[in-house]
Amino acid sequence: MANNAGHEQQKKVEAERAKRQRLRSIAIAVGLGVLVVLFYAATIVHLGGNALNRPM
């Protein structure tokens, strides 16, 4: 009986850990995505018109 309860508890903790890991992965993905967009936008702004100014 006690063994069963311990097993149940272990399963619950494992499920919680997996849930948190998944949340963390999503947060990291979103964070990296935002950084990519920010760096891209800032690069375009810094380059300004110079991006098209190429000698032929």
Added chain:
Amino acid sequence: MAIETQYQGIRDGAGPGVGDFIALMKPRVMSLVVFTALVGMMAAPGGLHPVLGFIALLCITVGAGASGALNMWYDADIDRHMARTAARPIPRGVVTAEEALTFGTVLSVTSVLTLGVLVNWVAGGLLALTIGFYIFIYTMWLKRRTPQNIVIGGAAGAFPPMIGWAAVTGGVSVESIVLFLIIFMWTPPHFWALALYRCRDYERVGVPMLPVVAGPDETRRQIVIYSILLIPVGISPYFIGLGGISYLVTSSVLGAVFLWLAFKVYRTREGREADRIAKQLFVFSIFYLFALFAVLLGEKIAEWLVALGAFKAIFA
């Protein structure tokens, strides 16, 4: 650390949500940071591309939120014993201390580097200084050691307009120092008004806030002293050309109300009425700071509109 220990206190089936991590960033403090940083940016001479302005503001906001998360990580032991902070994500058991530490550290480093690389390193450096000051000087060193904790620690909350200014100009000037000083001088009467009616909470957890160490009467005296010092600092932007006539009027009138409330707190020392008036000063102090910065912002927008009107008139 064993998984069982790590997740001890986590309620069944109630893992952390996005809202819990937002709560970890102290959104109310963050909103004041965003606002004062925005005013610092708008009031600064010269211009910044709107995209870079948005990035700067985002970095300052995230940096402030990250320091809030690190503060909650470090203070979790006392937060669970105070009514005002017991419902924060770590004491409530929905976010672990390790998660808060990682979250705060990653966001701190990312926000500083992003601001430095994409905008400029003076602003990035000031943001790093703000986060470091809040965590190491205020949270870890001063908060539990001296009743002057919020006087010196208040500098951390005063930096955002300076960072906003630096994002635009790339430097520090008298005007941005004045904006810093307004918040710096405002912090002690603001927090001591709160500490007066939350005194027992701080006493229980051993945080040496002024009312706990020196007593409520001395705190009331200090509130009056700092309020008297705050009023001229609050008006000073007018005299250095940062604020216009509407700023002069607003800061003078609100300053007089601030001082009147501070004296009211000084005189009313007993019972529920004393708590009520301290609370009144606390709430008004938030309005005071918000209004001062809002008028600076309003004047700047009005200036732009006038300039735009003149520009249109010339080229119409």
